[in-house]
Amino acid sequence: MTCNKLLSLPSKFFIGCNYWASHAGTAMWSNWRPEQVDLDLQRLSAAGVEVMRVFPLWPDFQPICAVYSSEGTHFGYRKGEERLGTDAAGRAGMSPVMMGRFAEFVALADKHNIKLIVGLITGWMSGRLFAPPGLLGKNLLTDPDAIRWQVRFVSYFVKTMKQHSTIIAWDLGNECNVMGKVTSQEQAYLWTASISNAIKAGDASRPVLSGMHSLLPKGPWTMQDQGELTDILTTHPYPFWTHYTDFDALDSMCPTLHATAESLFYGQLGGKPCFAEEMGTMGPMVSNEAVAAAFARTSTWSQWAHGLAGLLWWCAHDQTQHMHAPYDWVACEGELGLMTEDGRIKPVLAEMVGVKRQIQNMPFELPKRRVDAVCILNSSQDHWATALGAFMLAKQAKFDIDFCFEDQALPDADFYLLPCVTGVYGVGKQLWQALLKKVFEGATLYFSSNDGYMLNFAEVTGLTVQNRSRRASDASVTLHTTAQPTALSLSSEFRLDLLVDRAEVLATEADGNPVLTRATYGQGVVYFCALPVELNLVQIKGVSRQAEQMPLWRLYEAISTGARSTRVVQVENPYIGITEHPLDAQSMVVVLVNHSPAERTVKASLQTGWSVQDVVHGQPLAGMTWTLAANDALVLRLVKLSTS
Numbered sequence: 001m002t003c004n005k006l007l008s009l010p011s012k013f014f015i016g017c018n019y020w021a022s023h024a025g026t027a028m029w030s031n032w033r034p035e036q037v038d039l040d041l042q043r044l045s046a047a048g049v050e051v052m053r054v055f056p057l058w059p060d061f062q063p064i065c066a067v068y069s070s071e072g073t074h075f076g077y078r079k080g081e082e083r084l085g086t087d088a089a090g091r092a093g094m095s096p097v098m099m100g101r102f103a104e105f106v107a108l109a110d111k112h113n114i115k116l117i118v119g120l121i122t123g124w125m126s127g128r129l130f131a132p133p134g135l136l137g138k139n140l141l142t143d144p145d146a147i148r149w150q151v152r153f154v155s156y157f158v159k160t161m162k163q164h165s166t167i168i169a170w171d172l173g174n175e176c177n178v179m180g181k182v183t184s185q186e187q188a189y190l191w192t193a194s195i196s197n198a199i200k201a202g203d204a205s206r207p208v209l210s211g212m213h214s215l216l217p218k219g220p221w222t223m224q225d226q227g228e229l230t231d232i233l234t235t236h237p238y239p240f241w242t243h244y245t246d247f248d249a250l251d252s253m254c255p256t257l258h259a260t261a262e263s264l265f266y267g268q269l270g271g272k273p274c275f276a277e278e279m280g281t282m283g284p285m286v287s288n289e290a291v292a293a294a295f296a297r298t299s300t301w302s303q304w305a306h307g308l309a310g311l312l313w314w315c316a317h318d319q320t321q322h323m324h325a326p327y328d329w330v331a332c333e334g335e336l337g338l339m340t341e342d343g344r345i346k347p348v349l350a351e352m353v354g355v356k357r358q359i360q361n362m363p364f365e366l367p368k369r370r371v372d373a374v375c376i377l378n379s380s381q382d383h384w385a386t387a388l389g390a391f392m393l394a395k396q397a398k399f400d401i402d403f404c405f406e407d408q409a410l411p412d413a414d415f416y417l418l419p420c421v422t423g424v425y426g427v428g429k430q431l432w433q434a435l436l437k438k439v440f441e442g443a444t445l446y447f448s449s450n451d452g453y454m455l456n457f458a459e460v461t462g463l464t465v466q467n468r469s470r471r472a473s474d475a476s477v478t479l480h481t482t483a484q485p486t487a488l489s490l491s492s493e494f495r496l497d498l499l500v501d502r503a504e505v506l507a508t509e510a511d512g513n514p515v516l517t518r519a520t521y522g523q524g525v526v527y528f529c530a531l532p533v534e535l536n537l538v539q540i541k542g543v544s545r546q547a548e549q550m551p552l553w554r555l556y557e558a559i560s561t562g563a564r565s566t567r568v569v570q571v572e573n574p575y576i577g578i579t580e581h582p583l584d585a586q587s588m589v590v591v592l593v594n595h596s597p598a599e600r601t602v603k604a605s606l607q608t609g610w611s612v613q614d615v616v617h618g619q620p621l622a623g624m625t626w627t628l629a630a631n632d633a634l635v636l637r638l639v640k641l642s643t644s
Contacts (some may be wrong), residue, residue: 014310016051048353120174227270389534421452439521
């Protein structure tokens with residue numbers, strides 16, 4: 001089921017934000033001013049916000065304190081000097097006053113037609129740990145008593161608030177994987193299962209969102225476990241905080257593709273819908289408002305084009321006036337809003353809402369994008385760097401990929417990527433044999449090496465490894481598949497001296513040592529790259545921003561001739577991403593996104609029989625010369641002429 005259907009949203013693409021009251025930030029519940037909250041929501045709704053993620057601050061709503069007797073013996077819990085009580089709220093340690101305030105808040109959201117996602121365990125927020133006084137000092141993710149009180153919190157809150165239709169989803173909480181340290185995947189799984197099961201026991205009618213960030217396919221917090229235990233996965237894709245995405249200017253390709261790539265990475269490995277539930281620029285020390293707006297516009301078009309359901313910005317308002325923690329110690333938290341405290345709408349909100357309204361008015365629901373290849377993340381590699389590098393290179397070379405992990409069932413495809421095989425474990429034999437069977441029957445396989453071991457290497461590639469040594473400098477590479485030989489510089493820890501048995505050499509080092517080769521295997525084809533080109537793109541500063549001067553994407557162009565030959569639209573410009581969306585056999589939508597702050601004019605070509613029916617969004621076409629405005633999109637409908 002799609003994310004929008006799970007969230008019961010009719011919108012083709014939703015726009016929203018994370019909310020703390022403009023007058024108080026995280027102190028909004030203890031400093032409750034319903035008239036200010038009412039004004040906030042009125043302004044946000046009028047500006048186009050339709051969904052908000054909101055946070056019942058844990059110590060406000062469950063204010064339990066531990067009491068002690070002689071020699072520090074724990075003697076139970078109270079609320080201040082008040083006993084907890086015997087009713088449901090008392091047994092859960094919950095504050096009826098705060099629950100009443102939350103119900104009042106829900107009514108205000110309903111008044112302004114704003115739907116709510118509730119982040120239940122709000123124990124981490126904006127750089128500060130928040131917990132009930134009685135639980136401070138405990139590991140909030142592994143201590144049995146801390147988990148017991150979290151389950152009680154969730155059970156009571158969900159059962160009390162579930163009658164409100166304005167609430168469309170429950171979120172485990174805000175980045176709860178930061179609330180404490182877990183030493184194993186099992187501990188992370190147990191905490192997640194405890195909270196998720198408590199939510200579902202109280203309300204099985206709404207989806208459960210993960211609320212986590214910084215997930216990986218291996219380690220304590222994995223997207224596979226989150227996908228097993230929740231209904232919708234979430235990313236928090238800030239270029240400022242995420243590895244490799246802050247090397248370039250905010251309005252350039254890597255940052256504007258970030259939310260798209262990471263959300264697909266999470267969702268496809270976790271097996272559940274995914275969206276960016278909080279994203280942003282981190283304020284005026286990163287970019288001015290015009291650049292932030294360009295970043296948001298580009299990223300919004302890209303996320304929509306790749307089938308994501310919507311996005312939430314961090315956050316609703318600036319928080320520059322507060323003197324309480326964390327605002328008085330974390331300077332970067334102060335100016336992250338879609339609005340200033342006095343209600344001035346920033347350009348970033350106008351841009352996102354503008355894109356959303358154009359999408360909403362389009363005369364079609366965007367079908368799924370066409371996918372040309374499956375990228376399998378594998379071995380002991382840097383999985384995020386590999387995924388991001390492969391995604392960007394494919395986008396620059398004009399084909400589309402989905403992600404899969406090595407322990408998942410191998411999808412049926414005509415083209416497989418196995419990038420940056422790393423270390424002595426290589427690729428699991430079962431996966432390797434399944435891949436080789438697909439290739440033998442006619443599929444294409446590309447794999448690159450980051451000093452990785454592969455079984456049957458000579459048989460598969462038509463190459464023999466003569467020797468291996470550590471490199472003293474980068475490899476100077478020449479790609480021979482382009483009209484004029486393309487010079488590239490690629491970094492790698494190791495050099496493989498390769499003897500050519502039966503492979504076709506597509507790229508070489510200065511001394512003729514093969515770098516990129518092609519060989520037949522049964523009915524299929526195997527491409528091998530001896531260098532980790534994907535890591536070069538994203539891990540080396542300055543490479544990803546220079547797609548013309550350092551055209552590593554030409555290597556992906558060389559390996560994808562078969563896949564690209566069936567694409568309807570052909571455009572050669574590394575800064576423009578293209579997705580194709582078949583409506584039926586005779587028509588399709590094509591979305592082109594300009595991931596750069598410069599206007600781009602390109603020569604386009606179409607497969608025989610296809611023509612442009614109309615321009616749904618973007619500048620008018622001058623024949624097959626197409627111009628894309630800076631950080632903007634071109635949305636076309638194409639039709640196939642009848643050949644009868």
